Amino acid sequence: MMGLNEAGSTARHFHRGNCIGIARRRDIMNNKIAIISTLLLAYQAFAVPLAVAFYSVVSRAQITNYNMTIPDTLVALNATGTPGGNSLSTLLSLASARQGLVTGLSSQQPLTVFAPTNNAFKTFVDSNPGLDLNGDLVTQTLAFHTTPNYAYHPDANMPFTLLPSGQPPLVSIILTNGTDTSIQYANMSYAKVIETLSCSNGVIHVIDNVLALPANISTTAQHISSLSQLVGALNAANLTVPVDVLPSTTVFAPLDSAFDAINATVKSLNTTQLSAVLTYHVVTSTAFSTYLKDGDTLNTVNGQTLKVALQNGKFVIVGAGSNATIVTGNVQTRNGVIHIIDTVLLPQL
Missing domain, CATH: 2.30.180.10 (FAS1 domain)
Incomplete structure (x- = not known):
């Protein structure tokens, strides 16, 4: 049998050996952590520039x-x-x-x-x-x-x-x-x-240019020289701001030549009647020509409706008192779209 002194010596030896083993394992772990940290730093310092360098040699x-x-x-x-x-x-x-x-x-x-x-x-x-x-x-x-x-x-x-x-x-x-x-x-x-x-x-x-966000309806119309009379009519009827703040809008914008064709009629209208004519050109939803279909009905701010007809490959907007053909469609605005038309649409007055 092992004596008490021998047992104590063996226990002390085992304890020292166990501590040394733990210390060695700790050192190994610390070394692994150091190696991993070094690799991560190397990746940041080398791999990322390498990726950029890779892209730089790609045609x-x-x-x-x-x-x-x-x-x-x-x-x-x-x-x-x-x-x-x-x-x-x-x-x-x-x-x-x-x-x-x-x-x-x-x-x-x-x-x-x-x-x-x-x-x-x-x-x-x-x-x-x-x-x-x-x-x-x-x-x-x-x-x-x-x-x-x-x-x-x-x-x-x-x-x-x-x-x-x-x-x-x-x-x-x-x-x-x-x-x-x-x-x-x-x-x-x-x-x-x-x-x-x-x-x-x-x-x-x-x-080579940033595409700026579209402007509101009135500003967009001001940049189109052939719509100057529409811009003036909106101002005269105090409709510029109301049209600009509508959330989703389609405006059928008559050319200056369209206003010239009914100049006498326009001059005879009072402010209320002029407002009724202009709001008849404003639809209460965004209607790009891509989504227009023959026979569609469009609700206007005026309260009356417009009809859509497809004739000879062109969209014609049918009003109560006149019809108009879209000559330039899909002019983007911040709150909708403008379709330029060749005739002033006349509602029931």
Whole structure:
């Protein structure tokens, strides 16, 4: 049998050995933690720049061939640069601060993104003194540059209209003239497409101008020279503000020549009658021509209705006392849309 002294010595030896084992395991664990920490720091210092470096050696043709998502393509395109040596770092910075936009760009549904360059954003900021880059205006402006579905027609020889259902609804006309493609809406804003890239979930058009949000109805009409008499009539009838604040509106805007054709009638109207005529041109919902159908009935602010007829491929608006043909449709406004017509619509007075 083991004596008490031998047992005590063995116990002390076991205790020292156990402590040494624990210390060794602790040292090993600390070393592992140190190694992991070093690897993480190395990743931050090396892997991230390596990713940027990877994108920097990718050509624009290769970016398309990789069939990357829209967010990844934007990052890669920023690293490679756009034609003319510009980049997209401002767009990426503003979008990354708005998680909802980033998430939306990763959608599996097809998207079209209009991506302004840094120079485009500089011009936009310079023309809007005091602009809060973290504010709602910039958020809404960025959202205005993204629309559902594809808009990729680099070989098109004719204009086409893009009418998505987003908010605000973007109405863009992309015009192709040889190799030059531009975007125009509301008859007063445009941008040149510098480059177009297809992605796994949509298409990116790099543009040289920020597409500003549409103005209200009266301001939009003021920028269209052929609607000067309509603008004057709205002011005379004190209807400018009421029309501008309507939440969802379609305005059938007669050309100046249409007012000239009934000049004697217009001059004979009192303020109440003039107001009745003008509000007969204002529909209480947003009706893009894409969604108009033959036989539709439209409710007006006047309280009376208008009918829609499709004649020889053109939409005719049928009123109580006259009919008008839409000559230019889908002029975007902040609170709706304007369709320019060739005749003043006359209600029952």
